[in-house]
Structures are given as structure tokens and as C-alpha cells.
Amino acid sequence: MKYLAFGKRFSKTYFLLVTIVVAFLIVLSWPRFQKTTLNDSTEKEIPQEIVLTVNGPIQPIPEVMPLASEKVALGNKLFHEPKLSGNNQISCATCHNLSKGGVDWRKLSVGMNGTVTQFNTPTVFNSGFNFKQNWTGKANTLEQQIETSISNPRSxxxxxxxxxxxxxxxxxxxxxxxxxxxxxISKENVEDAIATFERSLFTANSRFDKFLKGDSAAITEKEKEGYRIFNEYGCVSCHQGVNVGGNLFQKFGIIGDPLANKPTPITEADLGRFIITGKEEDRHVFKVPSLRNITLTPPYFHDGSAKTLDKAIDIMAEYQLGRKLSKNETELIVKFLRTLEGEYQGNPL
Incomplete structure (x- = not known):
């Protein structure tokens, strides 16, 4: 019996020692398991800096989208078709010019018979990643957005x-x-064709996407510092995900009222999502815009009131985050945002 008791105590002690040793070895070897697959045949160990980024709040745009090429081609033709307008002069591409970053560079767009639109035109590039469409989220899908644009007398x-x-x-x-x-031909398949084309307007392979995938040299040290500030100061709390925005609503003016000093009268458009819901909590609430290719799509905000990206960043910092940025901090954030300029069909925008 003594031998049996001793054997049991020895077994427990041995098991405990083995467990401690195994745990110790795992801790020592763990960094070697932190790898990412860069392509089908190559694996590369990720530096700690990149590990934190890959697992961060922003994800790279997919390089391939499963879309029917024949629908994309038809949708492209319809997207540029002026016969969709009442006067046969305006197409989707009139306001969403693909050679201008998917916008028209106007404060407010000009629609039917010279009528000015309510809102600054958002880019059509990467619009397929948005959780809703338009500044107010009026359309849940691209198909709905197409439907409302066709019938909108301002568009x-x-x-x-x-x-x-x-x-x-x-x-x-x-x-x-x-x-x-x-x-x-039907309303449904016209909408489907145009929406399929719009979903093909994704801009993958930006320098920041390359950085996210493990290429630490894809962006400069100053651009990395801009991204650090972007994260540390809280910009990333609203601008995250694949589209670096476009996936939630937020009030314009969390810290103070940016519309208080507006040089022009307050308009219905300034009410934001309140126009749609009528709820007081939605007053001045807008869909957070994507920052993909933002350097190519001035002017900024729902009313196009910020002519430059520097100005837009300073306003956001002051009224959304309660911060006063130095000139250097603003410039560094702009440098980071330039890394979000992607490629369309293999060519830089």
C-alpha cells in the first residue's frame, strides 16, 4: 500500500512538472507561430508592428469580387446612359465621374435643368461596401439608391x-x-445591372492595403506616424472596417456645433437623418463617409463646405474629438490618408 501511495504521489508530481515544462516551451516558441500567408506558397514572419496592424480595426479591400462580367458590362453602359434622365442629358456618370474619383468635384451637383442637388455627391467607388447609401442612409441598397436617383427631380x-x-x-x-x-427589360434588372457595375468599382491594392497584408515598406515612417495619430486620437472609432467608414451613422458635432458658424443659412440637408426618421436623436446625424480615396474627392462633408482635406480634418478633430491639431499633426494624417488611394482595374485612380 505504501508503494501504491508513493506511486500516486510520484505520478501527480511528474504530471505537474511536465505541464509546467510544456507551458514554458510554448511561451518561448510562441512568437514563431505568429505568421501570415502572403500568397499560396510563401509564409513570412510578421514584425510586431505589423501584427498589431493586421489585427486592427481596418481591413484590406478584397482583390477579387465574384461578379458576373456580362452584367458588369451592361451596367457600365447603363451607368453612362443619358436616356435614363428626363431630358436625355444626364447619366449616373454626370455626378459620379470615374475620372474624378467617382464624384464631380462640385460643392453640390447640378442635376435636371440646372437644378442644384441637396447634398454633396459621395463617391461611387467602393460604394458596394457601405452599409447604407446616401448621406442620410435613405437607401438601404445600391438598387434602392438607383431607384430614388431616377425619380428624384433634382437628379x-x-x-x-x-x-x-x-x-x-x-x-x-x-x-x-x-x-x-x-x-x-424591367425596372428590377436595370437596377440589378447598374448595381452590379457599381459593386465592381472597388479600389483594392492601395499602399495601406499592402501594409495591412505585411509589407512594412509599403508606407513611409511619416505615413505610419499619421496612422498612429489617426488611431490614438480616435478617428478610427468611426472610420474603420474595409471601407474605412461607411458602416455607421454619427452626429456631426459631438463636441460643439460645427454648423453654428456656417456662412450660409441652415438648410434641410443639414438636418441629416432627421429628414428620414423625424426622430430628434437623428438631427444632424449622417452616414460616416468612407475615407478610401478621400484625397481625390474634394470638397468635403454633406454640404461640400470644406474645400480642402486639411480643413476637413481640423473641423473633425475639433467638433468630433475635442482636439486642436497642430499643423504637423494635420499634415501627418493627410499623408496617411494618401496611402488609401487604391487601384481600379489595376490602374491607380
Missing amino acids: MGSSWKDVLQKLKNEPEYVNLFRQIYSQE
């Missing part, structure tokens, strides 16, 4: 009855829709 000022009739009078469109959708 395209048409009706689906007229649009469909115009397209049905074009043999080329009739044949394309029959080939792709196996049916006649």
Missing part, C-alpha cells in the same frame, strides 16, 4: 415608365437584356 428627373420605354426602343438593349436576363 435625373425621370420615371421608370419613361426609362423602360426608351430602353425598349433600342434594339441593342433589348438583345442584351434577353441574353443576360432571359427576359424583357
Whole structure:
């Protein structure tokens, strides 16, 4: 019995020692397991700096999107088709100019018969990653956004009855829709084609995306410092995810009222999401814009009131974060934001 008791005590002691040794070895070897796959055949150990970034709040844009190429081509044609407007002069591309970062560089866009729109035009690039569309989130999907733009008297000022009739009078469109959708032209498949094209307007492979994937040399030390400030000061609390924004609503003016010193009268557009919901808590609330390619899409904010990116950053810091940035801090954040300029179809925007 003594031998049995001794054997049990020895077994417990041995098991405890083995457990401690194994745990110690795991701790020592753990850094070697912190790797990322850079491609199908190459693995590279990530420096601690990059480990923190890869697991951070911003994710890279996918380099490939599973979209039907024939729908993308048809949607591209419709996107540039002026017959979708009431006067046959305005297309989606009029305000969402792909050669200008997906916008028109105007404070407010000009629609039907010279009518000025309520809001500054947001970029169409990467719009497929937004959780809702428009500054107020009026449209839940790209398809809904297309529907409202067609009928909006400030934008395209048409009706689906007229649009469909115009397209049905074009043999080329009739044949394309029959080939792709196996049916006649309808509101639903027009929206589907344009929305599919818009989802193809993603801008992958920015320098910051390369940095996120493990290339520490893709951005400079000053750009890294800009990103550090962007994180440390709290910008990233609203501008995160794949689209570096576009995935939540936020009040414009958490710390103070940026509209108080507006040089022009307050408009309905300044009410933000309140226009849609009528709820007091939604007054001056807007969808947080994406910062992808933001350096290419001036002017800024829902009313286009900030002519430069530097000005927009300073206003955001003061009224959203309660901070007064130095000139150097603003410049560093701008440098970081330039790393978000991506590629469309393999070419820089």
C-alpha cells in the first residue's frame, strides 16, 4: 500500500512538472507561430508592428469580387446612359465621374435643368461596401439608391415608365437584356445591372492595403506616424472596417456645433437623418463617409463646405474629438490618408 501511495504521489508530481515544462516551451516558441500567408506558397514572419496592424480595426479591400462580367458590362453602359434622365442629358456618370474619383468635384451637383442637388455627391467607388447609401442612409441598397436617383427631380428627373420605354426602343438593349436576363427589360434588372457595375468599382491594392497584408515598406515612417495619430486620437472609432467608414451613422458635432458658424443659412440637408426618421436623436446625424480615396474627392462633408482635406480634418478633430491639431499633426494624417488611394482595374485612380 505504501508503494501504491508513493506511486500516486510520484505520478501527480511528474504530471505537474511536465505541464509546467510544456507551458514554458510554448511561451518561448510562441512568437514563431505568429505568421501570415502572403500568397499560396510563401509564409513570412510578421514584425510586431505589423501584427498589431493586421489585427486592427481596418481591413484590406478584397482583390477579387465574384461578379458576373456580362452584367458588369451592361451596367457600365447603363451607368453612362443619358436616356435614363428626363431630358436625355444626364447619366449616373454626370455626378459620379470615374475620372474624378467617382464624384464631380462640385460643392453640390447640378442635376435636371440646372437644378442644384441637396447634398454633396459621395463617391461611387467602393460604394458596394457601405452599409447604407446616401448621406442620410435613405437607401438601404445600391438598387434602392438607383431607384430614388431616377425619380428624384433634382437628379435625373425621370420615371421608370419613361426609362423602360426608351430602353425598349433600342434594339441593342433589348438583345442584351434577353441574353443576360432571359427576359424583357424591367425596372428590377436595370437596377440589378447598374448595381452590379457599381459593386465592381472597388479600389483594392492601395499602399495601406499592402501594409495591412505585411509589407512594412509599403508606407513611409511619416505615413505610419499619421496612422498612429489617426488611431490614438480616435478617428478610427468611426472610420474603420474595409471601407474605412461607411458602416455607421454619427452626429456631426459631438463636441460643439460645427454648423453654428456656417456662412450660409441652415438648410434641410443639414438636418441629416432627421429628414428620414423625424426622430430628434437623428438631427444632424449622417452616414460616416468612407475615407478610401478621400484625397481625390474634394470638397468635403454633406454640404461640400470644406474645400480642402486639411480643413476637413481640423473641423473633425475639433467638433468630433475635442482636439486642436497642430499643423504637423494635420499634415501627418493627410499623408496617411494618401496611402488609401487604391487601384481600379489595376490602374491607380
